[in-house]
Amino acid sequence: xxxEEAGIVKIALxxxxxxYSGVQPEFExxxxxxxxxFVFPEIDIASIDNIGKEFGLExxxxxxxxxxxxxxxxxEGITHVDGVFITTCFRCAEGAIVRNEVRRYIHKHSNIxxxxxxFTERTxxxxxxxxxxxxxxxxxxxxxxxxxxQTGLTAGIDSGSTTTKAVVMKDNRIIGTGxxxxxxxxxxxxxxxxxxxxxAGVSREEVQALGTTGYGRxxxxxxxxxxxxxxxxxxxxxxxxxxxxRQKGPATVIDIGGMDNKAISVEDGxxxxxxxxxICAGASGRFFEMISKRLGVExxxxxxxxxxxxxxxxxxxxxCIVFGIQSLVNSLAKGSAPEDVAAAACYSVVEQIFEQQLQxxxxxxxxxxxxxxxxxxGVPKALEELLKIKVLVPRNSHLIGAVGAALLASGYVEx
Amino acid sequence: MAKVFIYPVNSLILADLVERYGHKPLAVMxxxxxxxxxxxxxxxxxxxxxxxxxxxxxxxxxxxxxxxxGRMALIGPLIEETEAAIIxxxxxxxxxxxxxxxxxxxxxxxxxxxxxxxxxVVYPESEEDAREFVYKIAAFLESLPxxxxxxGEKKGEEKVEEEKAEGQEEEQ
Amino acid sequence: xxxxKQEEITKVIVISSDKxxxxxxxxxxxxxxxxxxxxxTCFGLIVTGPADDVxxxxxxxxxxxxxHIFVKDRGFPAGDERRCRASRGGGPRPGFHFLRExxxxxxxxxxxxxxxxxxxxxxEKTEGKGKLKVSDLERIIEAELAR
Numbered sequence: 001x002x003x004e005e006a007g008i009v010k011i012a013l014x015x016x017x018x019x020y021s022g023v024q025p026e027f028e029x030x031x032x033x034x035x036x037x038f039v040f041p042e043i044d045i046a047s048i049d050n051i052g053k054e055f056g057l058e059x060x061x062x063x064x065x066x067x068x069x070x071x072x073x074x075x076e077g078i079t080h081v082d083g084v085f086i087t088t089c090f091r092c093a094e095g096a097i098v099r100n101e102v103r104r105y106i107h108k109h110s111n112i113x114x115x116x117x118x119f120t121e122r123t124x125x126x127x128x129x130x131x132x133x134x135x136x137x138x139x140x141x142x143x144x145x146x147x148x149x150q151t152g153l154t155a156g157i158d159s160g161s162t163t164t165k166a167v168v169m170k171d172n173r174i175i176g177t178g179x180x181x182x183x184x185x186x187x188x189x190x191x192x193x194x195x196x197x198x199x200a201g202v203s204r205e206e207v208q209a210l211g212t213t214g215y216g217r218x219x220x221x222x223x224x225x226x227x228x229x230x231x232x233x234x235x236x237x238x239x240x241x242x243x244x245x246r247q248k249g250p251a252t253v254i255d256i257g258g259m260d261n262k263a264i265s266v267e268d269g270x271x272x273x274x275x276x277x278x279i280c281a282g283a284s285g286r287f288f289e290m291i292s293k294r295l296g297v298e299x300x301x302x303x304x305x306x307x308x309x310x311x312x313x314x315x316x317x318x319x320c321i322v323f324g325i326q327s328l329v330n331s332l333a334k335g336s337a338p339e340d341v342a343a344a345a346c347y348s349v350v351e352q353i354f355e356q357q358l359q360x361x362x363x364x365x366x367x368x369x370x371x372x373x374x375x376x377x378g379v380p381k382a383l384e385e386l387l388k389i390k391v392l393v394p395r396n397s398h399l400i401g402a403v404g405a406a407l408l409a410s411g412y413v414e415x
Numbered sequence: 416m417a418k419v420f421i422y423p424v425n426s427l428i429l430a431d432l433v434e435r436y437g438h439k440p441l442a443v444m445x446x447x448x449x450x451x452x453x454x455x456x457x458x459x460x461x462x463x464x465x466x467x468x469x470x471x472x473x474x475x476x477x478x479x480x481x482x483x484x485g486r487m488a489l490i491g492p493l494i495e496e497t498e499a500a501i502i503x504x505x506x507x508x509x510x511x512x513x514x515x516x517x518x519x520x521x522x523x524x525x526x527x528x529x530x531x532x533x534x535x536v537v538y539p540e541s542e543e544d545a546r547e548f549v550y551k552i553a554a555f556l557e558s559l560p561x562x563x564x565x566x567g568e569k570k571g572e573e574k575v576e577e578e579k580a581e582g583q584e585e586e587q
Numbered sequence: 588x589x590x591x592k593q594e595e596i597t598k599v600i601v602i603s604s605d606k607x608x609x610x611x612x613x614x615x616x617x618x619x620x621x622x623x624x625x626x627x628t629c630f631g632l633i634v635t636g637p638a639d640d641v642x643x644x645x646x647x648x649x650x651x652x653x654x655h656i657f658v659k660d661r662g663f664p665a666g667d668e669r670r671c672r673a674s675r676g677g678g679p680r681p682g683f684h685f686l687r688e689x690x691x692x693x694x695x696x697x698x699x700x701x702x703x704x705x706x707x708x709x710x711e712k713t714e715g716k717g718k719l720k721v722s723d724l725e726r727i728i729e730a731e732l733a734r
Contacts, residue, residue, distance in 0.1 A: 017482035022465035063514025089480030121468040121481035430659040447662025460669035507688035545695030
């Protein structure tokens with residue numbers, strides 16, 4: 001991190017009661033870890049009376065009106081901040097409505113990066129870290145994110161919860177790849193990286209810069225002495241628009257990972273809004289793995305099977321990974337065809353992404369689908385049917401994080 | 416002396432009047448004090464820790480958001496001590512521990528459920544209103560037993576019936 | 588729990604008086620030599636110290652103009668970092684706005700207390716007071732309905 005990047009990032013905390021929920025210290029800890037500081041925007045008390053009218057949203061809770069007033073203070077520059085973190089209690093409808101509208105308001109009226117989150121009393125600093133890291137990165141490293149071409153010889157490793165991916169890139173081309181299941185974080189990273197290096201025919205010493213991302217980014221970043229250690233929101237946004245060759249203008253990136261999903265609204269390759277799901281594994285790669293097992297097919301064959309089926313023929317009455325699988329097994333027992341069950345599984349996942357993630361993120365075309373699950377052909381098909389828009393799955397879409405990391409790492413080659 | 420629950424729980428006017436008439440206001444400030452001066456806790460700013468929303472489960476189920484339960488961990492114990500209550504309707508916009516309307520609805524409900532002498536008044540908006548407001552509160556506080564052992568004494572009961580007949584103050 | 592000699596408490600004194608200025612009240616406390624911390628604010632004073640001392644100080648101040656000086660408890664000690672604007676990164680503390688609203692109403696509350704004191708030996712004549720209240724209540728009901 002350069003001196004310029006090391007400065008403290010000021011984040012406006014727009015919340016209705018994190019300090020009454022026992023999570024405030026977790027917020028502070030996560031902020032401190034990314035060298036950010038929360039500030040509480042100054043407001044004009046008179047604005048509280050009219051704020052409901054201004055938003056067209058009149059709510060009963062004073063603290064929610066205070067959130068709107070604080071957002072207004074940020075947009076109008078009364079309080080100068082580098083980013084905004086909007087958060088309300090999980091399961092509060094009034095809070096959720098205000099949280100979403102306030103986020104849209106800031107996005108519409110300013111260029112300040114915003115992320116939103118709903119917390120429970122169990123929210124930990126770890127959970128918040130990725131979000132704050134992404135927020136501070138956007139605030140801090142706009143110049144790095146402007147990079148559109150990979151230069152020199154660089155590598156990226158994406159240590160995901162289910163699989164570890166590695167790529168070696170040279171002069172804007174992928175010359176080696178590795179894709180292994182994540183068993184032990186370091187060993188799997190070693191293996192994926194070694195495979196990529198071998199395929200590329202280069203040695204570790206020749207690689208000019210390395211970037212790491214994913215769940216294990218800190219551990220492997222330290223182990224391999226990476227130049228860039230970066231959360232996956234920023235990296236995947238960059239990787240997606242790079243692979244899909246849509247680096248300019250708006251785009252929406254949906255990443256279906258092994259354990260959680262991300263929906264990111266991107267502008268010129270820079271993430272604006274995003275949501276991360278992680279509450280249920282029923283909408284993740286893990287679900288597909290389990291379904292493949294029950295259907296007795298390899299996960300690589302599941303997609304082709306799903307494309308042949310019709311999801312309408314199978315009733316799925318739960319998004320839960322346990323009950324969802326049970327539903328599908330029941331359907332099989334009642335005589336449903338495996339291809340219909342596979343199609344239903346794909347549809348269930350995208351439906352859940354639609355209901356949980358896309359509600360908070362504007363869907364602007366092109367929609368770029370990435371992550372291992374994007375290779376299951378039934379998934380983009382189901383997503384297209386659901387959203388009625390064309391879904392783009394770029395080549396090497398499963399290597400998204402590693403490619404993004406290698407691309408961004410090339411920013412360190414010249415240094 | 417009666418322990419009087421006040422709503423808004425942080426009201427200067429209500430806390431002052433209750434004390435002025437010789438009773439004890441059950442104000443949230445004292446709960447906050449207990450929290451923030453307890454040096455064994457370190458969860459700034461108000462020292463509400465993840466344990467508090469669990470304490471709040473006494474008042475609301477787990478499906479109720481943590482912000483409500485955390486606030487109830489502060490306010491619930493006050494409701495348990497309540498011997499009388501003054502509830503002001505339509506107070507000005509309120510933030511912080513009373514910034515969540517769901518919590519406020521719940522706390523007022525729990526107080527009414529207790530069936531202790533309760534005065535419900537509207538927040539004054541003019542001088543005239545303010546006079547009525549003070550008179551009502553003064554009369555209500557006067558009607559409450561000064562000593563604990565005088566609860567239910569004759570005079571108090573008559574007063575109570577009269578108020579009920581007028582249908583303005585809720586007294587159960 | 589913490590071990591304490593005597594419980595420390597904090598009171599907010601809001602002065603809405605023509606006769607007493609916050610600075611007068613503060614001076615009176617300084618002169619009294621009670622071991623309390625006093626902080627002047629735009630509304631009055633914040634007093635922190637051992638419970639007995641604070642209660643006595645507050646009562647003394649209140650007596651300067653008892654119907655126009657108002658008191659409530661405060662959770663945080665005077666100048667607590669966790670509530671200080673400078674250290675918590677701007678924005679007034681949550682209770683501030685409501686206090687400000689209430690302060691606007693204090694002259695009227697004070698006037699009502701004065702009137703109550705003049706007219707009504709309230710403690711003896713609760714019955715009479717009750718009758719007076721009925722008409723007041725009717726008027727309020729009518730006023731409310733007419734709105």
